[in-house]
Amino acid sequence: SAVISQKPSRDICQRGTSLTIQCQVDSQVTMMFWYRQQPGQSLTLIATANQGSEATYESGFVIDKFPISRPNLTFSTLTVSNMSPEDSSIYLCSVAGDRAGNTIYFGEGSWLTVV
Amino acid sequence: DAKTTQPNSMESNEEEPVHLPCNHSTISGTDYIHWYRQLPSQGPEYVIHGLTSNVNNRMASLAIAEDRKSSTLILHRATLRDAAVYYCILRDDSGAGSYQLTFGKGTKLSVIP
Numbered sequence: 001s002a003v004i005s006q007k008p009s010r011d012i013c014q015r016g017t018s019l020t021i022q023c024q025v026d027s028q029v030t031m032m033f034w035y036r037q038q039p040g041q042s043l044t045l046i047a048t049a050n051q052g053s054e055a056t057y058e059s060g061f062v063i064d065k066f067p068i069s070r071p072n073l074t075f076s077t078l079t080v081s082n083m084s085p086e087d088s089s090i091y092l093c094s095v096a097g098d099r100a101g102n103t104i105y106f107g108e109g110s111w112l113t114v115v
Numbered sequence: 116d117a118k119t120t121q122p123n124s125m126e127s128n129e130e131e132p133v134h135l136p137c138n139h140s141t142i143s144g145t146d147y148i149h150w151y152r153q154l155p156s157q158g159p160e161y162v163i164h165g166l167t168s169n170v171n172n173r174m175a176s177l178a179i180a181e182d183r184k185s186s187t188l189i190l191h192r193a194t195l196r197d198a199a200v201y202y203c204i205l206r207d208d209s210g211a212g213s214y215q216l217t218f219g220k221g222t223k224l225s226v227i228p
Contacts, residue, residue: 004158031214042202043159043218092158096214104151104216106158 002027002097004107012113018081021110023093028073031096034066037109038089046091049076083114119203124223127193135188135222137203142183145209149216150177150188152199159202159218162188166208198226 003026013019023032032049046066047055055068070076080087090109097103120138127133139148150162163170163177165186170177176189190197202221206214 033215035218042220043216045215045217048213048215094158094216102164102208103161104159104214106160109158 001103002029002095002105004093004095004105006091006093006107006110008110009108010111012115013083015084015114017083018079019083019112020077020079021091021093023076023078023107025074025095029095029097030073032070032076033094033104034068034076034078035092035094035106036089037092043092046078049078080112083112085114088112088114119205119219121201121203121219121222123220124225126225126227127190127197128227129195130192133190133193133197133224135190135201135203135224136185137187138185139203139205140184142205143207145207146205147208148177148179148183148186149204149206150175151202151204151216151218152197153202153221154196154199162201193224193226195226195228198224200224 005024007022034046035043036046037043045058046061047057049055049068049070051070065081067079090111092109093107094104097105147164147166149164151159152162153159163172163175165177165179178187200221200223202218204216
């Protein structure tokens with residue numbers, strides 16, 4: 001199994017500011033992902049965080065808005081830039097728990113409210 | 116990834132079995148059927164997955180139709196802690212696809228004491 005810690009767990013942010021969310025895993029993992037869950041909605045994949053190279057973004061998400069870093073196999077950050085109230089969501093970090101990726105583990109999420 | 120269809124919500128009485136259905140009529144030969152659940156205020160957690168044969172683990176059982184166009188997650192004895200949104204997800208695990216999961220709306224299970 002993999003234990004994932006996310007920081008912050010919750011924050012209230014001012015419109016126009018940026019916030020960086022950290023994701024720390026207790027073991028080295030190959031695949032790391034960032035998801036967004038808007039209020040009352042399901043999860044949407046933002047990007048795959050690649051170690052040592054640029055993240056791979058899904059349609060509708062761009063690097064300028066959601067820059068991602070992955071400096072090593074246990075850590076990644078997601079920045080939500082120039083926030084607006086529409087960015088109020090839960091942001092979740094997830095990892096593939098084994099080489100086959102049969103099990104995906106999720107962090108508890110970072111609950112952001114933009115005012 | 117192929118699409119799945121699940122009921123929006125279901126109810127169950129505590130300590131009774133629960134059968135959560137999932138239709139996936141366009142499933143391909145390399146798609147595995149994965150189930151995750153999301154308890155209130157938590158990230159999703161893995162429940163079970165399978166390809167063709169029925170699967171059992173400590174959390175649940177997965178019954179897969181012979182034609183693989185549908186599956187059922189079975190909770191043998193629902194507890195209050197099982198109240199969650201259950202997601203049925205297809206993923207190409209052949210190695211050609213990626214590890215990412217594509218979430219639908221899921222089924223919200225309510226457990227009545």
